[in-house]
Amino acid sequence: MVETGDPSDDGGGQRGRQNRAAQRKYKLPTEERLTRAAVHYLDRYASSLENLRNVLSRKVKRAATANGRTPDEFQDIIDRVVEKCQRAGMVDDRTYAETKLSGLRRRGRSKRQIEATLAAKGVDRNLIATVIEQDGTSELEAALTYARRRRLGPWRTGGQREERREKDMAALCRAGYPYEIARKVIDAADDGEATSAAF
Template sequence: MAQKITALKVQSRNPQRVNVYLDGEFAFGLSRLVAVWLQEGQELNEEKIADLKAEDAHEVAYQRALNLIVRRMRSGAKIQENLRRHGISEEIIASVVERLERSGMIDDKLFAQAWVENRSEFRPRSKRALAYELRQRGIADEVIDHVLAETMPDEAGLAYQAALKYSRKLNQLDWFEFRRKLSGHLARRGFSYDIVIAVVDRVWAELRSNVPSGNNLTDSEVLP
């Protein structure tokens, strides 16, 4: 049985949504993008109402995902995870993600590239540590391998950058304490034992050129 639209009212708390009144009574709310073609006097049957509600559910999910991406770049897996937490169906999630991928708003390769570049510049860490972080964000192994092979700078250079930044806090320490703290810092960022030894010696030599650096770190001194 068809019902007539008797009023369309923009919600006071959310001007992006419209309340739909059928036969003089409130029936449901819709996104303005979904309600844009409706008008008072129009008749809606049950099938049309169901279609409008389904379209609205998709649009709400899409706008939520879009808002997440606008705030900061995210992987497809993290978008899906957020939508699930808000009770959105798997069917709608799949449709929203596909729509965002088609428009280029979700691109796991670009996300991984940006992640590696940002980390390398501001918080340098090893290839192993970066791969772990990207897996935690739902990036597929084949994408990770490709991006790291294509984008990853020299690990020794990254370790040196990380060591230089951290060594500013250690400037007043003696060699043994300096070595212990800096090697632990680098190890926690995933750098290998050999790289840690070389970088710690290099940074110490640059800071204290008149003090023998030594290079006899043990595994227990390097590992955090």
């Protein structure tokens, strides 16, 4: 028989994690600490300027609150660190937007989804429009990629294509594709016809 004890007794489980988190001492933010945090973050993730600012702001908020200070006191430090990272070429909204767009298109994401994703990361709307305008992938090509990855329409296996037609169309529309593009992709006779429709 396995014994089950109170997780708080040995520091394990959720209660133990909460206790350790409450006991953790947050150091007040300094420019050096925030610079290290920014570099560490940017080493692991691509980021927009606004996203980096948000990451650092969350870090400052935790530390300031734990030390009885207000996060606003550290706003100048955050601004200096973000500016320093930008000057060093570690973060650039245009490069970020182009890279993100390329990755999202490879996964079959629609223009609307890409706009929403980049806007959520704080990329300027005008820059988003410029980057999308320069993208060589059509919405039809992206929809075909999406349908192929999700095995919709001509890529559906198991003989349920007609029964699932409306659901497949709805999936493409929810993914941000216009009805006409969704219909063209789902109603193609086979994947060869669907692919040739894009070119």
